[in-house]
Amino acid sequence: NKVYKIAAIPGDGIGIEVLPEGLKVLQAAADKHQIALEITQFDWASCDYYLEHGTMLPDNWFEVLKNFDAIYFGAVGWPDKVPDHISLWGSLLQFRRRFDQYVNLRPVRLLPGVPCPLAGREPGDIDFYVVRENTEGEYTSVGGRMFEGTEREFVLQESVFTRHGSDRILKYAFEMANNRDKKKITVATKSNGVAVSMPYWDERAEAMAAQYPEVAMDKQHIDILCARFVLQPNRFDVVVASNLFGDILSDLGPACTGTIGLAASANLNPERNFPSLFEPVHGSAPDIFGKNIANPIAMIWSGAMMLEFLGEQDERAQTAAADIMQAIEKLLLSGPKTPDMGGSASTQEVGSTIAQYL
């Protein structure tokens, strides 16, 4: 019987508040289905750790974390303490790159009991995935400044698209689309404006499409694609995008389903050479930290994604993940809810109730 080794990292802000609820629910699901979890908690990857040690992570972070099966991550960032580009590039973005978590998988789903900001949409209408490239593309610190401090000053910023990086994310997304009923893929692009990298991305997408004759591919420019998330969210199945475009689409999608505070995500290394990382899409939200009103559902949903991924070959973990999703849906219909959803429950009440529904 496999023991799943999980590194739990709360990080900053409401990450600290929601992680315990995630663990509570995970443990309840594991107990029910006799799954063995071994949880180790770390205080790294937080701005407080940085203020004390001058780095976001200890020197041996890679060696320590690489032995875990997964990282269960709260949120990082507290701009008043440490600038984002230090806290994020020093932790989360390191994990994604060094552990080659090249797939950022984000479900967009209209759930029952959640008010939808779009008019006339019902649960079931919206149900798709954003598959985001997670290691390269527009997210780089390559480039620099010239004529600094003068009127002629300018900055060059590189985007980097490798064939290796483009092909593997496209392959993942096409595989996924191919295994689903609709067999539809939408490729986000902007080849009419961003004139070097995006035509290349298109070219790789077309080469991949040729290998999946049953999957219908639709290339859409990011501007009109964002518009269609609002106007026709029901027409999507799998949406694949570069790092930046995926970042945008995977916030916009949950906004369209009213679940920006509920949205879960998985940062996957599909080959399982390194641990994958599971985290809520919402950030550390310093403005509501300490009030005990943070909604733990995104954290809990991320836990379900973790069990699903870990247990690919393990029926029990699959069932446990499905159970958690059912318990979340039950809570969304019958409460109690945190203030962001119109209720007055605390973070803990919501976590405990979901654990109990299991």
Added chain:
Amino acid sequence: NKVYKIAAIPGDGIGIEVLPEGLKVLQAAADKHQIALEITQFDWASCDYYLEHGTMLPDNWFEVLKNFDAIYFGAVGWPDKVPDHISLWGSLLQFRRRFDQYVNLRPVRLLPGVPCPLAGREPGDIDFYVVRENTEGEYTSVGGRMFEGTEREFVLQESVFTRHGSDRILKYAFEMANNRDKKKITVATKSNGVAVSMPYWDERAEAMAAQYPEVAMDKQHIDILCARFVLQPNRFDVVVASNLFGDILSDLGPACTGTIGLAASANLNPERNFPSLFEPVHGSAPDIFGKNIANPIAMIWSGAMMLEFLGEQDERAQTAAADIMQAIEKLLLSGPKTPDMGGSASTQEVGSTIAQYL
């Protein structure tokens, strides 16, 4: 009495259908207010021109067009005839750069009579401007490919942010915010991910903000900003963004107000050293070309923006622009409407009715 010299360029697809309606309404407004217009039409900047001549524009296009007060532009692009990167970079993007139309101004407004895809929003709730940088940033063809054709292949794509380019668009937007009641500006960024250009953009925004102490600045990452266009569209006043982010926001905004087919835009050279260009946001829409069902309102609204800009010092042109907007609103309430808005009127019927309402 000034004569306004206007170059009318239909371009491709429904550009050819909507431009005459725009001109019809412009002429009606001009007649009513005794404004002298001199319209010259060109068949350049179309894919048909390209197929015949091998270029999108004749050699002397710059010399010819620079003597006009404004360019009234339909739409360009017909991917089945000419790839977008040729047709667009060879025409529209040339105009924007060579005529230094560095401001792309796009109103986002919930109009009466237009069904809003967001639940519970009323006309008047949403009314703001996207001010988009229009000449540099992420839109470049600078970069290239290495290890071509091999597994190691990769592409570098430069974004270029100059102080000159950043400061002038920020200044335009801060001036605009300063002249409005709310005095609020939202600066789109992604400095936590796009780690060279966006921190620079933030830095220039902060420097500009220091010169406008009465304007409240809010910097928002593009991912959450897109989400807020859906969730809290009422909170915006002036949104300033780089070329790519502005492109995204100015499609998303109109989508949120149900006006993607109605949205107008101005490509401005505020110093009036060169002609400015006015065009609908919708493209050439080859799929509906020839059916005579294209909605001409975006073209007509762009004409109103043109009169407003041309007539900054000319009361009559200002009034004519306001009249056109009123006539559009009247039509939106009482019809007739094109099929995209649930009606069955033709492009011409809508154009003629608006002209008549004047």
